[in-house]
Amino acid sequence: MVLAAIYIKEHKYLFNNEPQVLNFGGKYFYDFEYITDNDITIYRKENNKFINDFFSNEITLISGIVGANGVGKTTLLKIIHKSYQEDTPAIFVYEKLTSQGIEYFIDNRIGSRNKNGSFIEETKPRISFFENIEFKKFEFNSYTQLYYSPIYDKNVSDFYTLLNIESKHSERTLEDIYNGGILKEVIFLESNVSQRIKDIYPDFPSYGNLIIKPRKLHKRDFTKVYIDSNLGNPNKAETLIHTIERDLRVKNFPNPVSLLNSYLSILKSGNVTDALKEIWDLPQYKNDDEQNSHLIHSSNNFIKNIEISLLSYLLLNDIFAITELSGTFDYNKILKAKSFEEALNYILAKYIVQTDKGFYDNPEEVDINEYDKLIQRCNTLYNSFSILSDEDTKIIKEKITTDINGIKAIKDFYDLIIKNQNLIEKKSYIILNVKNKETKKILSQIIQAYAKVKAYFSFIPIASIDFIEIVADKKLSFGEKSLLNLYSTLYEFTLFKNHTRESKNYLLILDEADLGYHPLWKRKYIDALNKTLPEIFNTLEIKVFDNIKKKKVNSEMENPKIQIIFTTHDPITLSDLPNYSIVFLKKDSQLNSSVLNIDDFERPTNTFGANISDLLSESFFINNGLIGDFAKDKIEEVIVDLDKLLDLKFNNKYVDISEDKKILLKETIEIIDEPIIKMKLINMYNTIFEVSIENEINELEERLKYLRNLKNNQND
Helix, strand or coil, X not given: XXXXXXXXXXXXXXXXXXXXXXXXXXXXXXEEEEEECCEEEEEEEECCCCCCCCCXXXXXXXXXXXXXXXXXXXXXHHHHHCCCCCCCCEEEEEEEEECCEEEEEEEEECCCECCCCCECHHHCCEEEECCCCCCEECCHHHEEEEEECCCCCHHHCCCCCCCCCHHHCCCCCHHHHHHHHXXXXXXXXXXXXXXXXXXXXXXXXXXXXXXXXXXXXXXXXXXXXXXXXXXXXXXXXXXXXXXXXXHHHHCCCCCHHHHHHHHHHHHHCCCHHHHHHHHHCCCCCCCCCHHHCCECCXXXXXXXXXXXXXXXXXXXXXXXXXXXXXXXXXXXXXXXXXXXXXXXXXXXXHHHHHHCCCCCCCHHHCCHHHHHHHHHHHHHHHHCCCEECCEEHHHHXXXXXXXXXXXXXXXXXXXXXXXXXXXEECCCEEEEECCCCCHHXXXXXXXXXXXHHHHHCCCCCCCCCCCEEEEECCCCCHHHHHHXXXXXXXXXXXXXXXXXXXXXXXXXXXXXXXXXXXXXXXXXXXXXXXXXXXXXXXXXXXXXXXXXXXXXXXXXXXXXXXEEEEECCCHHHHXXXXXXHEEEEEECCCCCEEEECCCCCCCCCCCCCCCCCCCCCCHHHCCCCCCCHHHHHHHHHHHHHHHHHHHHHXXXXXXXXXXXXXXXXHHHHHHCCCHHHHHHHHHHHHHHHCCCHHHHHHHHHHHHHHHHHHHHHHHC
């Protein structure tokens, strides 16, 4: 089944409310006419150049949408994808070729909707074919649509897609998105299907190792966070002056004694700036590298660098509201801790005591290894009362629970690093081999644990809370990253979305997925998709419910069929597509967009195997040409076949060829849009099969057309 055409009744911003028809190159071209307000007639015209299974058994059709920037390509993809926020009135026509002929399926999306967003059948116009052809209602579970774009653009986040693309995660930081992408790549590169694609696509981008290393953190970024507040300013006299000046402006002194006590507390209190400097100067963490003394660590000891980074963030996180319940904890205990784990326990004790000094009689009993006991005590202590010393116990419980969970996340992350310290090279970084079976598991665990730590620190007002970075041992270009991201995203889909395998047909919508590719890769783009996507999609397994076993089990099913619709700005990519499968968009002088129909005189006519720039005059402009690899291979197949047949002909031997093969050769030659190649192949074909004078006339007309085009080009 393929999506053959779409009728767009109106689109205010894209087509100035003028109806448009998109034909994607199926067995027929379609047009639509409103007979009355309630009746729509569909007309069809056979696509005489259509070749069934032209691409491959699994790739049913590949179509392109082209046009200048701003012409509305992404908007059209949104309509095609039927995104959950998409309400453009449109009719979708699907073709299903069978041994008995062709079946039609119609999705009528014109009409009013109810509160649930479903169409009210009574408001839909009646649809009929001019030839009274029967059709069926399109069933959504028969067709799975997948939208992909390599561009991070939150404006297209309303594309609901089963693919895990960047635009779906606008709330995530770029670092989180990057780390998630790295994990996808590792899962893909470690797979067997990756190697099969490498065999098809020898220069497919990859890397051998991942390196996890501490990020360089600047001391100034930490000390400046609270420098203008009581919490961070080491000059308490200066802070006190600002506080007194503020109180004098307000002139509100209901309790002078309390006011004086608050001034004294400012002078006596510690501050984050001094606390940070004290912990940075500890012998086990002190950075003795003079050239890099502005950094928290010298990056020469992975574990110690992780420890001091985490402790630094924990000190910045040490803020609390002073209440009647607040107590104090000796900071020197943290400085004198015998291990990182002991320091974590003291920091948690400090957090808890400052929130509620009555949580434990002896704060040093706090041990993050007794996580369940801490959480249980928190629930028991604060669920009994709603108010404690005029404080809302719900808020107290929430603060202490958050800190317990946060320190637990830090401890889990740290333990994971210690567990894998055998992977630390030269004490400075962790190295993970992509082909190692354990890498996927270890990397996933580290990224998940790291994300939890970052979530706990997310309220610290600092520019970055990233203290590790994950990089490949090979620097990939933007184009390489884009290509690897496309395939790893599709492979990830096949691993986790097996429920979609109940659908036999997939529509893959690619929004400028070739962005950033080198021209050599753009030559391979369509050919690679055609040859490699079946390798990925064939890994999908359907799960059906077995009533006897009372569980879902694997089920045999035909390999899925994949249709591709893509947008591009690249002419090399278009040279791999028959002209009939391309949707051309244009803008008029009023900047309104429209679709150039198949018989529109403005529509470009040459695409498949057509000249992109001046081609070298060897081997019919194929071997060293700039046409797409798919078109090149198809044309070379025709040349090889014709050469063999010519040899038989010249040696007076029987030309043995089936009628189907003869028709396929003729049909392929007819869709070639490069005139010199086409003329040569027609001449070879006519010589072999001794075609009639009528074909000779057609050949002369082709020659005349070529000479006229050549003359016009010279005049230009």
